Amino acid sequence: MIDFRLTINSAKTFDFDNPSSLDDDTYKTITGLSRDNFHDVRGHLTTMNNSNVRSVRVALAVFLTKLRLGFSNRVLACLFHLKSKRTVSRIFHQVREALMKYFVPLNLGFQHITRDVVLNYHQTVIATELLTNEPDQIVLIADGTYLYCQKSSNNEFQRRTYSNHKHRHLIKPMIITASNGYILSVLGPFFANSSNNDAAILKHCLLNNEQQILNWLRDDDILVLDRGFRDVVNTLTRLRLQVAMPGFLHNQKQFSPDEANRTRFVTKTRWVVESVNGKIKNWKFFAQTLQNTSLPFAGNCLDIVCALINKYYCPAIANIQDGQEIAAQMREMWKAENALEQHLRELDQGETLRWSKYNAAMCLFPSLTEDDVRNLTFGSYQIKMAKSYIVDHLQQSDINEEQLEFVVELCGEHDDLVRARFQSRHSNRKKYIATVRFNEKNEQPITGWFCTCSVGGREVGMCSHITALLWHIGVERAMVPTSTHPLSASKSLTAIDDSMKFSDDEYNSDNDINDLRGTIGTANATNDTELDW
Incomplete structure (x- = not known):
């Protein structure tokens, strides 16, 4: 009996000392790494030894579990049967220091990789075709990400970590990746006040030659940036670096076709850095609000996670040769004007077009496949967004109140035109008209498209409204889904209450309020009487 109790008491919730006690999926769930990858990382902890408190494998498991699942030290002490949260803290810092010394330098930073390796193994054909003019130009993508932190009792720290953009306290690391999503470097983290915007951070890193970045870069290398970096463009130009950035409207409602096409070149390349940010936030330590006591080593933890992603995770684009045909097609259409926009303008000048509303199920339209639409959009993001716009556009049928319909408008004078008015997903006051021209006799039945949104005039791909x-x-054949997933966001619309709104004119005096109170009181008294009776 005594031996049995000792066995039960000594049993561990997670036994990482025995490599075969947990399967591969369990390793990935708890530590973020497969069993073999976990063992490989263990091989880099050469300066750590087993102790009476924990083995090196358990120490590594504690460290990775905290980053992967975001558990507190107290919870980790319970799960791994450690003495206290202080023991967990000591283990955490021991592993962090060892990984920063022996693992991170091999897998992260400009000094761990050469330009030739980036060009040959991490630069995609799409980035090369769309953005470069010379064979040795490297395309890098930079973006700042956010790590939310607590509000500090130190007033200066509180001011410098408050972001007017996010209206929260946070710190900002700067991520620099290759065009396939391989992380070259993580700079920072930096404060979040107005003097630490993305442009200022990148300018600081370049002019101070952080991580010898200027020694690594060459003239005419290309940095893909978002619009938040606009104030650093002149500095980059003086450093003989090229910038690829989405266009600016400059008080206009819509980009010109040329500017919209150029912007699509940038977004087709830049999305990988957002994928990297998503991978980082999959480690819950960074997705939740960081305790201020952990901020001094948050940068080290981020470096370690990015090094792990580089070493053991597949990059956003696994095959850099994919998309060569797509890039060539996009390049050919770069200078193309939007033919349908010009056609509609000519029709408006010559005659008055009459548009009538119909249920989309009554519309004669050529059948399309998912691949057909994907070839027109040059990507999948627009298709993903399109499904949300479709749900938002459905409305109650005038014929059958229990059914939903998708309303389109057909032109009375030209039967090859169809359009729909989509509500903006950002503003209740804005609607965009997406118009499509088609010819069922053509091998490619979609002959033109135009939308009134800011990028609706481009020929290189199309916006989400047209999609x-x-x-x-075309693809769903106007079939409205009759059932939704139990966890669908549309279910939340009925699960959450909306407060009733009373007009100020309806009850504009104290007498009206008293009358309302009297009415409610009378109703309650009547109900009580009925119940008593």
Whole structure:
């Protein structure tokens, strides 16, 4: 009996000392790494030894579990049967220091990789075709990410970590990746006040030659940036670096076709850095609000996670040769004007077009496949967004109140035109008209498209509004789904209450309020009487 109790008491919730006690999926769930990868990382902890408190494998498991699942030290002490949260803290810092010394320098930073390796193994054909003019130009993508932290009792620290953009306290690391999503460097983290915007951070890193970045870069290398970096463009130009950035409207409602096409070149390349940010936030330590006591080593933890992603995770684009045909097509259409926009303008000048509303199910439209739409959009993001626009556009049928319909508008004078008005997902006051021209006799039945949104005039791909119209009437054949997933976001609309709104004119005096109170009181008294009776 005594031996049995000792066995039960000594049993561990997670036994990482025995490599075969946990399967591969369990390793990935708890530590973020497979069993073999975990063992490989263990091999880099050469300066750590087993102790009476923990083995090196358990120490590594504690460290990775905290980063992966975001558990507190107290919870980790319970799970791994350690003495106290202080023991967990000591273990955490021991592993962190060892990984920063022996693992991170091999897998992260400009000094761990050469330009030739980036060009040959991490630069995609799409980035090369769309953005470069010389064979040795490297395309890098930079973006700041956010790590939320607590509000500090130190007033200066509180001011410098408050972001007017996010309206929260946070710190900002700067991520620099290759065009396939391989992380070259993590700079910072930096404060979040107005003097630490993305442009200022990148300028600081370049002019101070952080991590010898200027020694690594060459003239005419290309940095893909978002619009938040606009104030650093002149500095980059003086450093003989090229910038690829989405266009600016400059008080206009819509980009010109040329500017919209150029912007699509940038977004086609830049999305990988957002994928990297998503991978980082999959480690819950960074997705939740950081305790201020952990901020001094948050940068080290981020470096370690990015090094692990580089070493053991597949990059956002696994095959850098994919997309060569797509890039060539996009390049050919770069200078193309939007033919349908010009056609509609000519029609408006010559005659008055009459548009009538119909249920999309009554519209004669060529059948399309998912691949057809994907070839037109040059990507999958627009298709993903289109499905949300379709759901938002559905409305109650005038014929059958129990059914939903997708309303389109057909032109009375030209039967090859169809359009739909989509509500903006950002503003209740804005609607965009997506128009499509088609010819069922053509091998490619979609002959033109135009939308009134800011990028609706481009020929290189199309916006999400046009994609939504094509997807619903071309791919789904105007079929409205009759059931939704139990966890669908649309279920939340009925699960959450909306407060009633009373007009100020309806009850504009104390007498009206008293009358309302009297009415409610009378109703309650009547109900009580009925119940008593």
